[in-house]
Amino acid sequence: MQIRDATQVDAAKGVRVTVRAVGISGADVHAWRGDISDQNYPMTLGHEISGVDDTGACVAVNPLIYCGECDACVVGQTNICQNRQVLGSGSVAGGLAGSVDVPRRNLMRVPDHLGFEQASLIDPLAxxxxxxxxxxxxxxxxxxxxxxxxxxxxxxxxxxxxxxxxxxxxxxxxxxxxxxxxxxxxxxxxxxxxxxxxxxxxxxxxxxxxxxxxxxxxxxxxxxxxxxxxxxxxxxxxxxxxxxxxxxxxxxxxTYAYSALDFEQTAEAVFEGRLGALDWYEARPVTHAAAAFDDLNAGRVASPRVVLTL
Ligand SMILES: [Zn+2]
Incomplete structure (x- = not known):
């Protein structure tokens, strides 16, 4: 693992989000371990993202960029968009880049009573x-x-x-x-x-x-x-x-990821408290990311999620 300047890919252009929290998923640990044989390295991980958008609002990010026009998208199955790109999956830099560019429709404004750490849980919840x-x-x-x-x-x-x-x-x-x-x-x-x-x-x-x-x-x-x-x-x-x-x-x-509809329904359920208290994660500073990956890989983390704060 290295800390370096990441290059943003233009295909995901849209609103710039300054990242404040990134959850580490099981897939991230697999990628870090090098388990994914067809993956091009280096990659900038992080698809469970929250941050601040261009208006200063706290937002959760749907990291799956969909075209909105293909056969899957037109029937609402945006998660299996035939032209999809996923932040942090290799082709597009993820949240650990520090900022991401995504279409406005991939952002969910998060109310003040939730913080950035909890907002990053909306992705796995969805x-x-x-x-x-x-x-x-x-x-x-x-x-x-x-x-x-x-x-x-x-x-x-x-x-x-x-x-x-x-x-x-x-x-x-x-x-x-x-x-x-x-x-x-x-x-x-x-x-x-x-x-x-x-x-x-x-x-x-x-x-x-x-x-x-x-x-x-x-x-x-x-x-x-x-x-x-x-x-x-x-x-x-x-x-x-x-x-x-x-x-x-x-x-x-x-099934993989979630549709635009799921993103909305999940966020609504979270905002109304219907998915319970979002207190089942531990936050660590991003400067301790390497140790977090080590701990996750070794099964030493009790909570379901480690959220890195930026
Ligand atoms: Zn599509």
Whole structure:
């Protein structure tokens, strides 16, 4: 990791946002570790961004730049825009550049009672909101859910499912220090994979890890006729028991990021307090970023999110 001047890419031109907080996601840690084989380095990470816009307002940033005109965009699926560019993904510098240029429609003005750190959580919350919305749409009568992975994405999906009406939602987290932390932040049950009751099956399973092991667990725990929502970007292949999923008519939804509509709905839910207290992160100064990545990589961080402050 180096601190140096980053070059902004023109394709993302729009409003200049001076970045004040950047969350470190699991995907960022993968990229930092060099796991992504087709990635061009160096890259400037950071897609969970908040900051100050050209009017001096506190804003949250949707880091996915969409064209608004392709087949996906015209039906509202802006997250799978065929011309999309994502801040911090390699082709466009992310929030750790210190400033980003984005179209106005990618900004959400944040009320004063939220700070920059909490505003940066709107991005992972919207990712969780999106997969929860798709799962609910596929199975409107679903009443039980299992969310695999207690990082910000998984926690956001669990909070979103509950806010959207799935009252009986359980979280699975392998890392004991994170599981203990989460138990102090939510009344949802939080368990290690090995402690799940053997007979339990769930209407909706969200895999926020995307590893061979998490997909195997999802295959085992989804009920017949149920839904698996897959948002984790861990292992590329492996883990699904396709015979079992086929014989039991399970729907698998793979999905990435969130649409413009999800961004609005999530922000509204956050502003109204419907997603609960946003107190499940730890803030660290950006000058300590290298240590934060080390700690995350080693599983030494209890909270679902580290937010770097600039
Ligand atoms: Zn498009």
């Amino acid at each position: 990712r969780g909101w999106h997969v929860a919305r798709l799962a609910r749409r596929a199975f409107p009568k679903g009443r039980t859910a299992l969310v695999i992975g207690g990082g910000a994405l998984g926690f956001a999906a669990a909070l979103s499912l509950r806010t959207q009406g799935v009252d009986n939602t359980r979280l699975v987290e392998e890392n004991a220090i994170r599981a203990d932390y989460l138990k102090g932040k939510t009344d949802m049950p939080v368990t290690a994979p090995s402690d799940l009751p053997v007979q339990d099956a769930y209407d909706i399973v969200i895999d926020a890890v995307g590893s061979v092991a998490s997909r195997a667990l999802a295959s085992l725990r989804v009920r017949a006729g149920g839904i698996i929502g897959h948002i984790g970007l861990g292992d590329v292949t492996g883990g699904f028991d396709m015979r079992r999923l086929t014989m039991n008519e399970v729907t698998i939804i793979g």
